[in-house]
Amino acid sequence: MTVEAATAVPSDASHEAGDNYLTHERGLKSWLITLDHKRIGILYLASVLLAFLLGGVFAILVRTELMFKGQTLMEADTYNQMFTLHGAIMVFLFIIPSIPAALGNFILPIQLGAKDVAFPRLNLASFYIYMLGTVCLVVAIVVGEVNTGWTLYAPYSIGRNVTGAGSSVLWVTLGVFIAGFSSILTGVNFMATVHKMRAPGMHWKRLPLFIWGLYATAVIQVLATPVLAITLVLLFMEHTLSIGIFDPQLGGDPVLFQHFFWFYSHPAVYIMILPGMAVVNELIATFSHRKIFGYMFIAMSSITLALLSFLVWGHHMFASGMSEYATMVFSALTFLVAIPSGVKVFNWLATLYQGSISFASPMLYALGFIALFTIGGLTGLFLGTISTDIHLHDTYFVVAHFHYVMVGGTVFGFLGGLHYWWPKMVGKMYDEKLAKISWFLVFLGFNVTFFSQFIMGSQGMPRRYYDYLDQFQPLHMTSSGGAYILAVGFLIMAYMFYKSLRSGEKAPPNPWASAGYEWMTTSPPHPHNFEETPVITRGPYDYHLCTEEELWDGFPEDFPGEKAKA
Amino acid sequence: MAHAHHGPDYLAHHFDTPKQQYEAAKIGMWIFLAQEVLFFSGLFVAYFIFRKWYPEAWSVGSHLLNWKMGTLNTAVLLLSSFTAAMAVRAAQIGDQKGVPDKDKRKFGGQAWTGHFLLLTFVFAGAFMVVKYFEYTHKFHVGTLPGQYFGCANFECTGTMSEELVEELRAAIASAHHNAGPDLVPYHLRSFFGLYFVMTGLHGIHVLIGMGLIAWIWNKNRKGEFSAEYNTPVDNVALYWHLVDLVWIYLFPLLYLID
Ligand SMILES: [Cu+2]
Numbered sequence: 090m091t092v093e094a095a096t097a098v099p100s101d102a103s104h105e106a107g108d109n110y111l112t113h114e115r116g117l118k119s120w121l122i123t124l125d126h127k128r129i130g131i132l133y134l135a136s137v138l139l140a141f142l143l144g145g146v147f148a149i150l151v152r153t154e155l156m157f158k159g160q161t162l163m164e165a166d167t168y169n170q171m172f173t174l175h176g177a178i179m180v181f182l183f184i185i186p187s188i189p190a191a192l193g194n195f196i197l198p199i200q201l202g203a204k205d206v207a208f209p210r211l212n213l214a215s216f217y218i219y220m221l222g223t224v225c226l227v228v229a230i231v232v233g234e235v236n237t238g239w240t241l242y243a244p245y246s247i248g249r250n251v252t253g254a255g256s257s258v259l260w261v262t263l264g265v266f267i268a269g270f271s272s273i274l275t276g277v278n279f280m281a282t283v284h285k286m287r288a289p290g291m292h293w294k295r296l297p298l299f300i301w302g303l304y305a306t307a308v309i310q311v312l313a314t315p316v317l318a319i320t321l322v323l324l325f326m327e328h329t330l331s332i333g334i335f336d337p338q339l340g341g342d343p344v345l346f347q348h349f350f351w352f353y354s355h356p357a358v359y360i361m362i363l364p365g366m367a368v369v370n371e372l373i374a375t376f377s378h379r380k381i382f383g384y385m386f387i388a389m390s391s392i393t394l395a396l397l398s399f400l401v402w403g404h405h406m407f408a409s410g411m412s413e414y415a416t417m418v419f420s421a422l423t424f425l426v427a428i429p430s431g432v433k434v435f436n437w438l439a440t441l442y443q444g445s446i447s448f449a450s451p452m453l454y455a456l457g458f459i460a461l462f463t464i465g466g467l468t469g470l471f472l473g474t475i476s477t478d479i480h481l482h483d484t485y486f487v488v489a490h491f492h493y494v495m496v497g498g499t500v501f502g503f504l505g506g507l508h509y510w511w512p513k514m515v516g517k518m519y520d521e522k523l524a525k526i527s528w529f530l531v532f533l534g535f536n537v538t539f540f541s542q543f544i545m546g547s548q549g550m551p552r553r554y555y556d557y558l559d560q561f562q563p564l565h566m567t568s569s570g571g572a573y574i575l576a577v578g579f580l581i582m583a584y585m586f587y588k589s590l591r592s593g594e595k596a597p598p599n600p601w602a603s604a605g606y607e608w609m610t611t612s613p614p615h616p617h618n619f620e621e622t623p624v625i626t627r628g629p630y631d632y633h634l635c636t637e638e639e640l641w642d643g644f645p646e647d648f649p650g651e652k653a654k655a
Numbered sequence: 656m657a658h659a660h661h662g663p664d665y666l667a668h669h670f671d672t673p674k675q676q677y678e679a680a681k682i683g684m685w686i687f688l689a690q691e692v693l694f695f696s697g698l699f700v701a702y703f704i705f706r707k708w709y710p711e712a713w714s715v716g717s718h719l720l721n722w723k724m725g726t727l728n729t730a731v732l733l734l735s736s737f738t739a740a741m742a743v744r745a746a747q748i749g750d751q752k753g754v755p756d757k758d759k760r761k762f763g764g765q766a767w768t769g770h771f772l773l774l775t776f777v778f779a780g781a782f783m784v785v786k787y788f789e790y791t792h793k794f795h796v797g798t799l800p801g802q803y804f805g806c807a808n809f810e811c812t813g814t815m816s817e818e819l820v821e822e823l824r825a826a827i828a829s830a831h832h833n834a835g836p837d838l839v840p841y842h843l844r845s846f847f848g849l850y851f852v853m854t855g856l857h858g859i860h861v862l863i864g865m866g867l868i869a870w871i872w873n874k875n876r877k878g879e880f881s882a883e884y885n886t887p888v889d890n891v892a893l894y895w896h897l898v899d900l901v902w903i904y905l906f907p908l909l910y911l912i913d
Binding site: 342 | 693
């Protein structure tokens with residue numbers, strides 16, 4: 090990137106000095122009908138954080154109920170609703186849109202040197218579609234009992250011969266269907282943007298790895314989500330008209346529902362984890378202050394993971410009734426996933442090697458990600474192996490495994506990205522000390538919560554049960570205690586960000602001394618991201634090609650951040 | 656906006672060139688269509704699995720559909736795809752201002768774009784009218800999905816209507832697979848479950864397509880398109896071809912193969 094185009098000293102030609110996307114227009118209406126990808130990103134961010142809070146409250150209620158044997162807080166029926174809502178909200182309203190729609194919307198066009206995404210109107214429409222889906226889910230909570238689990242397995246979800254799972258299942262189905270289209274349209278938008286909106290000089294090998302990750306995610310969003318959509322249409326029709334597709338009483342096949350569901354929902358795991366990995370690429374490179382190791386391998390491993398994700402859905406169904414031949418093929422294909430995942434982890438480690446590492450809070454999240462994702466990934470192998478899976482199937486081991494991937498992976502990636510890009514998004518720094526304290530509590534609380542679940546799962550504690558045997562009391566107690574530590578960590582983090590908004594010191598354009606393109610513009614960015622379309626002359630990790638100004642531009646001489654250390 | 660225009664009126668502010676805008680819209684549409692294909696794919700998978708399991712229901716079911724109406728609709732949709740393609744061509748040729756009359760390419764320009772779009776709209780409407788007659792007949796006799804199979808007008812009395820018994824007898828007699836004369840395959844209810852979901856979702860796509868065609872017809876009427884800028888016509892036609900293509904698969908699978 091040329092220095093002259095990138096430093097983006099606010100020119101007086103068209104915008105007043107200091108004009109940025111936050112001050113460019115004012116008022117609630119300017120936010121609600123905005124076409125600016127940065128503002129849409131912020132709208133998404135606020136919404137997903139709210140969903141995260143809601144899902145978190147349900148999680149705490151579930152863990153509190155399980156703290157002691159027998160009834161602690163709520164009836165068994167209520168408990169069933171709590172874990173269903175925790176799962177559905179966290180998956181569909183938080184994790185899936187968290188990194189792509191919130192952080193990605195903000196950062197992707199800036200990293201591309203574009204003024205906006207390819208279809209700004211569609212982008213805003215995606216947001217409102219997401220909101221509509223959210224409304225449907227809220228209606229479901231209000232009108233009745235959603236107790237099917239987030240997987241909505243037929244025939245229970247069809248609602249015949251069962252009390253409870255009545256019309257509220259229809260509302261959940263509708264809500265997830267609608268939210269799915271928001272995800273599809275974001276994917277379409279991002280793919281077109283990456284193909285056609287790159288700044289001059291940004292060929293594919295100069296694409297930041299965050300974008301490679303989001304691109305691979307978008308491929309899955311576009312190709313897998315519609316299969317979930319049609320499955321939900323069929324479920325909806327089965328529920329209302331009894332069309333005989335999934336209902337065994339009418340000659341339908343409930344296992345077909347599982348095949349359809351996991352054909353989406355396994356790739357959906359990669360909709361969740363690939364963006365987390367994508368963020369970690371940026372964090373590891375920036376805070377090691379060196380060129381990322383194995384750029385092309387990391388980029389291609391994202392694409393490989395996206396493609397492989399379509400071939401392994403059967404590993405969720407080893408105990409559901411498939412032919413032995415099919416289970417063996419799915420098991421073997423599942424092991425293949427370890428290869429591109431391993432490629433990423435080893436490349437990150439190789440980047441750290443001989444890097445000039447700073448342990449700023451975003452980096453702590455990245456390192457946490459590597460550790461926890463590795464545990465989550467390796468325990469996945471236990472579940473991909475048919476014989477061990479039969480023992481571990483539907484136990485807490487599975488719960489712990491996917492929380493290590495989803496929370497230890499995606500949520501840590503999301504939080505790392507949020508800390509990392511926070512100064513760019515709001516133009517203010519945050520209290521690093523509080524950030525580190527909350528990181529420590531989140532990391533500790535998470536491991537206490539879920540490592541104990543590995544143990545009780547391997548001892549046979551089934552998931553989703555309302556009650557348990559005496560022998561599991563200490564482990565459940567530990568797990569619930571961990572959940573409270575986690576909650577305290579998040580509360581401190583919320584206070585830390587709130588404090589930053591109120592009284593954080595002004596952020597320089599490039600507080601982390603990163604070579605990434607998004608740090609070349611002001612914080613917060615100009616309404617069009619860059620004053621002029623930048624011309625890219627180097628890669629996003631080419632620290633050896635950066636000038637002093639590019640890395641340190643805009644730092645006050647006495648800025649207490651990175652420069653003092655250098 | 657404080658920004659001066661950086662190109663022609665139709666160029667959105669976040670694009671650098673008309674070419675970039677055109678290519679982005681085009682690739683966006685293709686990606687969206689990939690999504691559409693996957694959306695319908697679940698239905699096709701269910702169709703083939705159930706067909707394998709319940710061959711006699713699928714065989715008898717196909718004979719319960721009106722192949723004449725299906726053929727008519729196929730012809731109508733193929734024609735509409737042709738007129739949609741002609742509309743794109745007409746828009747791309749543009750009004751050829753300054754070209755001497757004898758060198759003008761035929762059927763080009765704003766007026767013809769409008770005519771072809773209108774024709775496409777009419778054919779789409781005709782498709783829906785035929786579909787309406789097919790559906791109402793099935794409601795009337797009770798060839799309905801799932802638990803409503805045999806229930807004329809969705810009212811289950813326990814006995815089938817005379818007409819349905821008649822139709823079933825004829826279908827079973829001409830079906831290649833059947834479990835025996837007078838034996839009504841139980842899984843016809845799944846066949847009609849899939850029939851209504853597949854053709855219903857396709858019908859919704861046709862209606863959306865009609866809305867889009869009306870929308871660009873109006874834009875064209877206001878003179879928004881030219882040889883330089885006609886991307887919406889192009890993209891709507893692409894969508895329309897996909898809707899046509901889905902029907903090209905639905906028709907033989909549901910109506911023709913025994
Ligand atoms: Cu999976």
